[in-house]
Amino acid sequence: MKIVQEDQKNIVYKAPGKFEETRFEKIHNMVFSSSDHASQLVAGEIADLIKNKKDKGENCVLGLATGSSPINVYAELVRLHKEEGLSFENVISFNLDEYWPMDEDNVQSYHYFMHEHLFNHINIKPENINIPNGKIPQEKIIEYCLAYEAKIKDVGGLDFQLLGIGRTGHIGFNEPGSHYNSGTRMITLDHLTRADAAPSFHGISNVPKKAITMGISTVRSARRIVLLAWGQNKAEVIKETIEGEVSPSVPATYLQKHKNTSFILDTGAASELTRIKTPWLVGSCNWTTELRGRGIIWLCQKVNKSILNLTDKDYNDNGMADLLAQEGSAYNLNIEMFNRMQHTITGWPGGKFNADDTNRPERALPQTKRVLIFSPHPDDDVISMGGTFDRLVEQGHEVHVAYQTSGNIAVPDYEALKFAEVARDLTCGDDARKIDSIIHQIKSRRENEVNSPEVRKLKARIRKGESLGATRFEGLDDKQVHFLNLPFYETGTIKKSPMSTEDIKIVRDLIEEIKPHQVYAAGDLADPHGTHKVCLDIILKVLGEIKHKDFMKDCWLWLYRGAWHEFELHEIDMAVPLSPDQVLKKRQAIFFHQSQKDGVMFQGEDIREFWVRAEDRNKETAVKYRELGLAQYAAMEAFRRHYY
Incomplete structure (x- = not known):
C-alpha cells in the first residue's frame, strides 16, 4: 500500500492488479481473495508505522477497533512481536467504543476483547491503553467523553485509525443519523446492530442498548484510516459507502471526504461493487x-x-x-x-445410470456412489440440501452424513433444563445426583457465563438425538451417521479456536475410510459466526493433502449454501428440483431439530425460522429459473462444483 501523489486533489494507493479507478467509486479500495493475507498486509503497515515513529523518537498513536474484522490483524501483530521483535513500547492506543453499561471483565466487553486478542500478548505499557469506560456513571458521561477527546489531542492526534463497518453503515458505534462533526459521546444502538451482536450475548435481550463511541469528527481527524470488511453480508453497505452519496444515513460515507483512507475488502464484501458485479458498465x-x-x-x-x-x-x-x-x-x-x-437441472444428483451424461452435471458411473455429506452444524444437511439428501438415499446411493460440530452452544438453557428434568425423573442414586448438579448449574448460570463441560455435553447430546431422528426419517442407517465433534468448536463460546491438526486428522480419517465419489460441503461463507468457513477450510485442506490418492481421482466436491444466501444463478452447476411432496418431507426432517425452532438463538436479524428461510429460498430459485424461460418447479436446491 504505497502512497503515490498524483495531483493536489487526489492521493491514490496503488496495489498492482488489485484496484482500478472507476467513475463509480469515491473511496480507494483493494480487493483480496483472502482476508488472512489482507490482514497481514494491514498489520505490516501498522508495524512499519510503529518502527518509523520509534526511529524518530516519537510515540505512535493508534485508533483500534473490535469485532471479527480486525482479529487476524491483531494476531499478525502479536506474531510480529513474538517472532520478529516488534516493540509496542512507543504505542499509545485509543479504542473506538465500548458498550454501556459494561463491566471490564465481562467477556462481551471490548476491554476484554482487546486484552484477549492483543494487549495481553505484547509489550504495550498499560498506562498507554485507552478504552472507553463502560461503567462511568451516566451523570459523568459528558465530562468523561470530553476528557477522552482531549487526551487524544494532547498526545498529538491519531496517526492511524483501524475500522470495521456495521451493516447499518456505522463506524465505531456512529449509527445512522450521526453528525459529520460529532465527537466522543454516548449513543443509542440501532436495532440491526444489536441483532448482529445478539449471538455473542445469547439473545438480543441481553445486548446493551447504549454505547460510548468516538465521533465521526474524531475518526476523521486520524492521519491515516484503514477500514476492513469481510464477507458477503457486508457487500451491500460497502457498495453504498464507496459508490453512494455522502449521507448521515450511512455514516461510513463521511470517509469519502478523508484524503488518506483505504478500504481493504475480500471478494465477498466487494461483490456488489459495480466494477466487480457488472464490469461491462465500467x-x-x-x-x-x-x-x-x-x-x-x-x-x-x-x-x-x-x-x-x-x-x-x-x-x-x-x-x-x-x-x-x-x-x-x-x-x-x-x-x-x-x-x-x-443442463444444470437434474433429478439425479448422484448421476443417472444408463443415460448419456455428456450434458448432465453428474457422472452416470459408478451406478451406486459413496456419498459423504458434511454438515457444519447438526441441521445444515437437511436445511440446505434435505431434498437432495432424500433423492440420493432414494436412488440407492451409499450416503454418509458427517456432523462436523456438536452445535451445543445453540441449545437454549430452557431446552437443556427440560431434558435434564426428564432424565432426573428416570434415574436414582449417583446418576440422579449428577443430573441434580447439571440442573443446578443450568438454573444458577449467570448472564453470558460459559456453560460448564457437563451442560455442554448435555446440549451436544440433545442435538445428536435430533440429528439421528432426522437421518432415520430420511432412511439412513445409524452406522452411516458420523459425529465428529471437531475440537476447534468446543470452546463453549461464540469465539472459536483456529483449525488444528486434530481437526484435520479427524476429517481426513473419515474421508480415507469412506473413499467417497461425491463430497457435499457447506460453501456458505456468509455464515455470520464463522463456523461454516472453518469447516470448509478444514475439508479443503484435507482434500488438497490427499488429492494424489487413487480414490480421489473419482471424487467430486459439491458446495451447497446455508440459511443466509443462495448461489447466484450463473454460479449454479447443479439444480435439483423438488416436488411439493419433497418440500413437505424436507420440512418434516428440519422439524426433528426441535431445539432450533421457536426463537432460535443465532438467526440474526431475520426473524423467520430456518425451515421457512430454506423453503422460501428454494422456491425463489425455482421462480428465477422459470423467469429465464426454463421449466417450472415447486422448488430447487442449488449446488456449485468446486475444483480442488
Whole structure:
C-alpha cells in the first residue's frame, strides 16, 4: 500500500492488479481473495508505522477497533512481536467504543476483547491503553467523553485509525443519523446492530442498548484510516459507502471526504461493487464463460425477459455491445446460455445410470456412489440440501452424513433444563445426583457465563438425538451417521479456536475410510459466526493433502449454501428440483431439530425460522429459473462444483 501523489486533489494507493479507478467509486479500495493475507498486509503497515515513529523518537498513536474484522490483524501483530521483535513500547492506543453499561471483565466487553486478542500478548505499557469506560456513571458521561477527546489531542492526534463497518453503515458505534462533526459521546444502538451482536450475548435481550463511541469528527481527524470488511453480508453497505452519496444515513460515507483512507475488502464484501458485479458498465471486458453467464442473466433480470427473448437491442442498450459483436447475434448467445442453464437441472444428483451424461452435471458411473455429506452444524444437511439428501438415499446411493460440530452452544438453557428434568425423573442414586448438579448449574448460570463441560455435553447430546431422528426419517442407517465433534468448536463460546491438526486428522480419517465419489460441503461463507468457513477450510485442506490418492481421482466436491444466501444463478452447476411432496418431507426432517425452532438463538436479524428461510429460498430459485424461460418447479436446491 504505497502512497503515490498524483495531483493536489487526489492521493491514490496503488496495489498492482488489485484496484482500478472507476467513475463509480469515491473511496480507494483493494480487493483480496483472502482476508488472512489482507490482514497481514494491514498489520505490516501498522508495524512499519510503529518502527518509523520509534526511529524518530516519537510515540505512535493508534485508533483500534473490535469485532471479527480486525482479529487476524491483531494476531499478525502479536506474531510480529513474538517472532520478529516488534516493540509496542512507543504505542499509545485509543479504542473506538465500548458498550454501556459494561463491566471490564465481562467477556462481551471490548476491554476484554482487546486484552484477549492483543494487549495481553505484547509489550504495550498499560498506562498507554485507552478504552472507553463502560461503567462511568451516566451523570459523568459528558465530562468523561470530553476528557477522552482531549487526551487524544494532547498526545498529538491519531496517526492511524483501524475500522470495521456495521451493516447499518456505522463506524465505531456512529449509527445512522450521526453528525459529520460529532465527537466522543454516548449513543443509542440501532436495532440491526444489536441483532448482529445478539449471538455473542445469547439473545438480543441481553445486548446493551447504549454505547460510548468516538465521533465521526474524531475518526476523521486520524492521519491515516484503514477500514476492513469481510464477507458477503457486508457487500451491500460497502457498495453504498464507496459508490453512494455522502449521507448521515450511512455514516461510513463521511470517509469519502478523508484524503488518506483505504478500504481493504475480500471478494465477498466487494461483490456488489459495480466494477466487480457488472464490469461491462465500467469498460471493456474479457468475456470469460462465467462472466458471460453472469452478464446474460443480469440482462434478463434487468429487462424482465427470458433468455430466448433477448434482442440485439437489449445487449447494445445495456453496456454489452462488445459481447454481441464478439458472438455476432443475440440468437447465438441466447441459445448457448439457455442450453447451459437447462443442463444444470437434474433429478439425479448422484448421476443417472444408463443415460448419456455428456450434458448432465453428474457422472452416470459408478451406478451406486459413496456419498459423504458434511454438515457444519447438526441441521445444515437437511436445511440446505434435505431434498437432495432424500433423492440420493432414494436412488440407492451409499450416503454418509458427517456432523462436523456438536452445535451445543445453540441449545437454549430452557431446552437443556427440560431434558435434564426428564432424565432426573428416570434415574436414582449417583446418576440422579449428577443430573441434580447439571440442573443446578443450568438454573444458577449467570448472564453470558460459559456453560460448564457437563451442560455442554448435555446440549451436544440433545442435538445428536435430533440429528439421528432426522437421518432415520430420511432412511439412513445409524452406522452411516458420523459425529465428529471437531475440537476447534468446543470452546463453549461464540469465539472459536483456529483449525488444528486434530481437526484435520479427524476429517481426513473419515474421508480415507469412506473413499467417497461425491463430497457435499457447506460453501456458505456468509455464515455470520464463522463456523461454516472453518469447516470448509478444514475439508479443503484435507482434500488438497490427499488429492494424489487413487480414490480421489473419482471424487467430486459439491458446495451447497446455508440459511443466509443462495448461489447466484450463473454460479449454479447443479439444480435439483423438488416436488411439493419433497418440500413437505424436507420440512418434516428440519422439524426433528426441535431445539432450533421457536426463537432460535443465532438467526440474526431475520426473524423467520430456518425451515421457512430454506423453503422460501428454494422456491425463489425455482421462480428465477422459470423467469429465464426454463421449466417450472415447486422448488430447487442449488449446488456449485468446486475444483480442488
